[in-house]
Amino acid sequence: MKNEILFQQLFENETSTYTYIIADKKTKEAAIIDPVLETVNRDLKLIEEMGLNLKYVLDTHIHADHITGAGEIRKRTHAKTAVGSAAEVACIDIPLEDGQELFLGDKKIMILGTPGHTNTCSTFLFEGMLFTGDALLIRGCGRTDFQQGSSDKLYDSVHQKLFILPDDTIVYPGHDYRGQTASTIGLEKKFNARMNQSISKDEFKKIMSELKLAHPKKIHEAVPANMVCGLVQETxxxxxxxxxxxxxxxxxxxxxxxxxxxxxxxxxxxxxxxxxxxxxxxxxxxxxxxxxxxxxxxxxxxxxxxxxxxxxxxxxxxxxxxxxxxxxxxxxxxxxxxxxxxxxxxxxxxxxxx
Ligand SMILES: [Fe+2]
Missing domain, CATH: 3.40.250.10 (Rhodanese-like domain)
Known part of the structure; x- marks a missing residue:
């Protein structure tokens, strides 16, 4: 199955964000996941070099730490932008719902609604690869203390939507701050520090309530910008x-x-x-x-x-x-x-x- 698809993992240094390109090899139809405004030129150049036809720009959620490249990419490629419907973003072409399916050629991208880190979070399942955004990180998970986050909901999302997938499903997170690039559902079920299967929902909620993290540096800029698909200059x-x-x-x-x-x-x-x-x-x-x-x-x-x-x-x-x-x-x-x-x-x- 893997040789029928194309895959690239890209990294944005300042905010430790991963951007992914996935494509169907036969039709060359592609999607980019979580692009960052600052690296749009790099990403579009790679898409062109790979000979791909960009069909979708998918955001896992409304990000608080970086400005999305979605609007800029849509302007330059006519790809359709998509983010969870709860975001209520006017510039989005496809408001995503849980259970929705998008296609690259005959390969399915399954949309899993995984709210909790924010109320807008989706996870994308494509050919045994899971793009989790900040719902599930390698040995961790996204915070739940702003943007209508809820540790209650995040626990259910991860346990009921992601941990039921086969153990060898590859987890590609939205960020990593320690140089790790991927994990698997099996490994996270066992070793995730906040979410492994032996941690109860009450324990998880306690862990999350005691984090006391500072807000991301760019939150005041990124969230409003992302509500207009990152096209701040047009406002x-x-x-x-x-x-x-x-x-x-x-x-x-x-x-x-x-x-x-x-x-x-x-x-x-x-x-x-x-x-x-x-x-x-x-x-x-x-x-x-x-x-x-x-x-x-x-x-x-x-x-x-x-x-x-x-x-x-x-x-x-x-x-x-x-x-x-x-x-x-x-x-x-x-x-x-x-x-x-x-x-x-x-x-x-x-x-x-x-
Ligand atoms: Fe996030």
Missing amino acids: RSIHPQIVDGIPEISVEEVLAHLPAVTAKKVRLIDVRGPHEFNAEYGHIQGAELVTLGADLTSFLEQGNRSDEIVFVCRSGGRSGFATAESVNLGYKFTMNMVGGMIRWNEKNQPVERA
């Missing part, structure tokens, strides 16, 4: 100029984009003090006051790194610092309004005061 309305590493826009451009502020697509964050906000030069309609310093830092730390934000102050100095701080924290679409409220008033634009 941007303003294209700032980069001056000395700081994205900048003019008062005129802010004016032109005020409808986007009203529609809450772009946020105007005024970083002055409360007194200045309501006196002196006033503030722009729709602006939110978040004063530079502790207030702004905690606002940025908790915020969504994909938010489009224009920072404003009196003359453009403090808002420049705010922009730099946001960029350092991983914000992608923030910018400084050059000239600040002084310039705004010079242009005789309407202002508000409390």
